Amino acid sequence: QVQLVESGGGLVQAGGSLRLSCAASGRTFSSYAMGWFRQAPGKEREYVASITRSGGNRYYASPVRGRFTISRDNAKDTLYLQMNSLKVEDTAVYYCSASTADPQWMTPSNVDTWGQGTQVTVSS
Numbered sequence: 001q002v003q004l005v006e007s008g009g010g011l012v013q014a015g016g017s018l019r020l021s022c023a024a025s026g027r028t029f030s031s032y033a034m035g036w037f038r039q040a041p042g043k044e045r046e047y048v049a050s051i052t053r054s055g056g057n058r059y060y061a062s063p064v065r066g067r068f069t070i071s072r073d074n075a076k077d078t079l080y081l082q083m084n085s086l087k088v089e090d091t092a093v094y095y096c097s098a099s100t101a102d103p104q105w106m107t108p109s110n111v112d113t114w115g116q117g118t119q120v121t122v123s124s
Helices: none
Strands: 001-005 010-013 018-026 033-039 046-051 058-062 068-073 078-083 092-099 118-123
Touching: 001 092, 010 092, 018 033, 018 092, 018 118, 033 068, 046 068, 046 078, 058 068
Parallel strands: 010 118
Antiparallel strands: 001 018, 018 078, 033 046, 033 092, 046 058, 068 078, 092 118
16 A cells, blocks of 8 residues: 655745645555545545546646646656645645545545645635
8 A cells, every 4th residue: 555745835825835745655656546635624624636647637626726736756656736826715734645546536535545634824
């Protein structure tokens, strides 16, 4: 099974940018579709974005489409999330995920492995 470790979270002002990384180890990274989810205090974990095994197709939740970009480097076993034009409502713990399911339909119930999460706080 793959192990996932996120990094890159922090405090940023509204309108700013952050880049999250997720380093994978263990089982072959390229055999998994990958995704990002987030969870704000008192709310359920929600889907943010996902990407196919090769990186050829990417999918986004409506609130982040056009502002966030998911990418992966299979040679480095690393997943990324570039977040631009950040809003206060983007504040959450962001989780990296690995799944053998179709990434177009990634949900918390079909994720095989989670990272430990990284906090993103956007101030006004």
